[in-house]
Amino acid sequence: MKRLKILSLLLVLVIALTACAPEAAPAADTAPDTSEEAPVAAAEESASAEETAPTRTKLVIADMFTPEILDNQQSFMGYALSHGLIGQPLLRYDGDTGVFVPDFVESFSISEDGKTMTLKLPAGYKYSNGDVLDAQALVDTINRYVSISPYSYDYDGMESVTAIDETTVEIVNAIGFNVMNPTFMGSFGAAWNVAVAEAVGDEAFASNPVGSGLYSIKTEWAPGQDLELVRNDNYLTNNPLVENKGPAYMEEVLVRFIADGQTRANELEAGSVDIVYGLPASAISGMESNPDIQVFKVTFPGQISISMNTTKAPFDDMAVRKAVAMAVNRDQLEVALNGSVSAEHAYVNPSMIAYTSEAQEYAKELYPNDTEAAKALLAEAGWEDTDGDGIVEKDGEAFTVVFLVDSGSVPQTDAGPVIQAQLKEIGIDVQIEQHDRGYIREAMNAGDYEIGLYGYIWVDPDILTYRFSEGMSPSQFAPAELGEMLDVAREVPDPEDRVAAYLDVQKYLLDNVPMIPLMSENLYVGARSWVKGITILSPDQLVLNDVTIIEE
Amino acid sequence: MTLLEIKNLHLQFQSDEGLALVLDGINFDIKKGETLGLVGESGCGKSVTGLSVLRLIPTPPGEITEGEIIFEGENLLEKSAKEMQNIRGGRIAMIFQDPMVSLNPVYTIGDQIAEAIDLHQPKGITSTWDGVVEALDSVQIADPESRAHNYPHQFSGGMRQRGMIAMMLSCRPSLLIADEPTTALDVTVQAQVLQVIADLQKELGMAVILITHNLGVVAESCDRVAVMYAGTIAEIADVEKLFENPKHPYTRGLLGAIPRADRDMNDLAIIEGSVPNHVNPPKGCRFHPRCKEAMDICRIEKPTDVDLGEDHIVACHLYG
Amino acid sequence: MLRYITKRLIFSIPIVLGVTLIAFLILYLTPGDPVTNLLGSRATPEARAELSEKLGLDQPVLVQYGRWLGNVLHGDLGTSILTKQPVSEAIGSRLSYTLKLTLTAFLSSVLIGIPVGIFAAAKQNTAADHISMGIAMFFYSMPDFWFGLMLILVFSLTLQWLPVSGAYGPKYLILPALALGLPKIGSIARLMRAETLEVMREEYSLTARAKGISEWLIMFKHVLRNAAIPVMVMLFLALPWLISGAVVIETIFAWPGMGQLMYQAILRKDFPVIQALLLIIAILTVLFNLLGDVVAGLLDPRIRVK
Ligand SMILES: Nc1ncnc2c1ncn2[C@@H]1O[C@H](COP(=O)(O)OP(=O)(O)OP(=O)(O)O)[C@@H](O)[C@H]1O
């Protein structure tokens, strides 16, 4: 009997424990059960019966990236959608014209020598919490970035940042602004309320920061939870790329972090989510034919390339590298990867600053996909299949190499076998080894490998400075000549001159092929057709200024 | 006065090899207060006979296809499940060979006895607990009050079997079926357990069917004895008569091979040849392949029970 | 009993410490540290060194382990590299979600699986037995994520009765708990049936029958009490699963529990979080092992005395 009592006690304890577990944080009334709210708004508007009348005021977004924190100045995370909704970039980049345009700032100008930038702020502007956002506040925020951000090297070369008057900030940078601008055009460089950060402490601010973006945090957020945002009524923009320069039309936004691609696709299909950031390639073909769903494709800047160790046999031989470049068939890759990647021939892709198709043409001409030519190049270098096993040999040694692939990257793991088969055709035997990204970076930077895939995402071609400098070059390729070209290109103030400078860099790289550009990753954004006015400037820039929901 | 009468009982089991006719028309009876020994080689059907009486044959695979089991004037085969529950443990009790596994390990001995008492509410007991203590006391367990709180594993083998007897007899049944109650026990405690049964039998006036291999036990404890062979009863007689004047060739072989009566039948390959299987038993007399006196008719026709007088019954064509 | 428990607890301390030390060594000695993962492709060697120093990763492994252990003994599990949250807070806020999900799945699979197993055993070899065991076998052999996808397809996308994912109220719990519970129902029902049949074949069940006890009472008093022992022990041994067993299902249903925390922590090498999770799982495993033994002892007097 006693035993039974103890047992039942245990049971009660277990039940009690579960009953005491805190309730689901988002209360039931905030459920993204959008269908219930719609009729109310619709009823109000029904009198005017206008077709363009918004029918809902709350937007639900499913994001593939779960931000670790929301303060972009402390965050390690690029491409966090939520950061961009809370923070307001100083500038935007207009990919169509290749120029920077204002967003938070009213206007900006760069001096003739390219070293001084003057930012003109809107007068009387406020953070979302009502705090003054004047020139001094912006100076504070830039200083905080330098002192606190893990990416403070974004502001390398900055000599001073000064509030000239209430609405004017002057920044002096010895290397110009090409390195700073990518930060200014995203939420990393946005104005984050330093006064609040100092008052509550950086740790508290990390999860619940204050900015001047389109939205602000509605209910206190904790990592791992979904994010509830409310419209920032203090918001104004000078962004020429949007029509609505005032506060957003949608009153509230719920950002749900859904790691699983199929689940995001399901939510969109079920209509319980309005916009999905990151649709899996497998779901796209079905959705493109669905009239209730619109699909946008955005290409990430940067690329995935084949990196070869130029200091070690067999890839120290340029002829061998060129043979590999000709053996690669990118169209095949695109198909095999379901359109989740786009073929890339040169080092600066169309989503990057200073892109030019001229580099792509140059590359295609230099390295057409030509197996026979590739074989001939190999033969020239002494690699020939003498024993008829399909693998080329040189001095009795078969051409067998280990090919490193990042186990955490789907495009890379998918592309591995495709490239393996393509290289097999010219007699190169590739052994794929999957490893953690950190392991691969370390091995490549140390020159302790033969060949593999290397991926990076960055919007400015200055990324090449890193890729081809001593100690950080996966291909172990950093000739002084190239270094000088990159240093020049980095500081060229005029956009057109910059394009030309990077064209030269790209040609130089293509001639030497330490890395073979392969593909860039695509982001698919899906939305219900009832969401109108979506603008996507880049994978991290979902612009909601003009968004309304009009259900039929 | 006849307490139990088994008439023409047929029992079959559905097995992988086919239909096994495990009891092929057995007949015997037992009087009030009497002790009947049931002997025979392993597998001949002693246990299933006992289980049949209590209708504890697992069905399927077993099935009683024919016959009657008349207990105190009523055919048990016609009883409802509920009525059988009242009879089991109340009027007919059964104990098993291995006391190590026949008591539930997770309940105390007292609990298990109390369960039987609560179920059958025997007369003359003031309270369940008194009944428990009394029952343990009656099987000579010292300090029954505290021993009742023990679990089976805290008892020795002999004590467990006595506990089992206490439990089964706590409701004062009129028939006890004891299926090899001492086989699994140390030689030293066997006699003690048999004595306990004999004492209680006298006290309660109940009849006992004692299933055993041991002819010594039979000689000592039984009034009458039935010899079984391969699902049939070969011979039934008073103990003295059977030992002095066995009639059936099988019984004769048994006793001839065992000069001293205290030997266990299973110790010796008593009679040449092996026990027939029940799926394809020999035609006619099931014993004929091993019988030295077999005749032509034995291979064709099943012998019927022949009453030689004075309750000496034998099933053999020699006496037809 | 109490002495036994104390003894077992004391003996388990070195086990837990050993597990954490091994985990620590594996984490730190395999190539690829948090810094590389965090800073991305533009990280200069200086930036990496600076962050390494800030995170204390530049110290020798054993020094780091010692420091970590010291902090743990003072009740400090450290701070997440990623979220800057105290690890205990990060785990706490998600643990309740995971427990809610796994306990619902666990309890309902116990409440369904055990009766089904008993029922099938009682009806052994009948059509009812074959059908229920056929279903159980199917549940048991399909992985939980398969159920997850199927349930979403049927109940969320086709019938539109239940939400696809999220955690905004009771109805959001149904599908993930089902997906997680169905395979468990299968395994529990099968185990319960097997154990019940085994006990039914024991001679003490025959004894109970010979006493005149009804089949119903035999099943519930004599058989189940014995059959429950190995089943209970198995269930207790499976309990640490409550913390870690739902990673895949949590991902499919966007359930904000430990799964995502664990996944992100491992993916992005958030060492303090990984260490804390391993520590907790090691402790729970030891505790529930012990608890399983204690429960077996409570149910089975033979074990208790030893
Ligand atoms: N549950 C069952 N299923 C199938 N066959 C059975 C079953 N129980 C008994 N039998 C068969 O019935 C026959 C008689 O068995 P029983 O147990 O009565 O023998 P026994 O004379 O008691 O032998 P022992 O001296 O070994 O106890 C045997 O052939 C046995 O295989």
Ligand code: SF4
């Ligand atoms: S009937 Fe025939 S075979 Fe059977 S025992 Fe008698 S003599 Fe032997």
Ligand SMILES: [Mg+2]
């Ligand atoms: Mg037997």
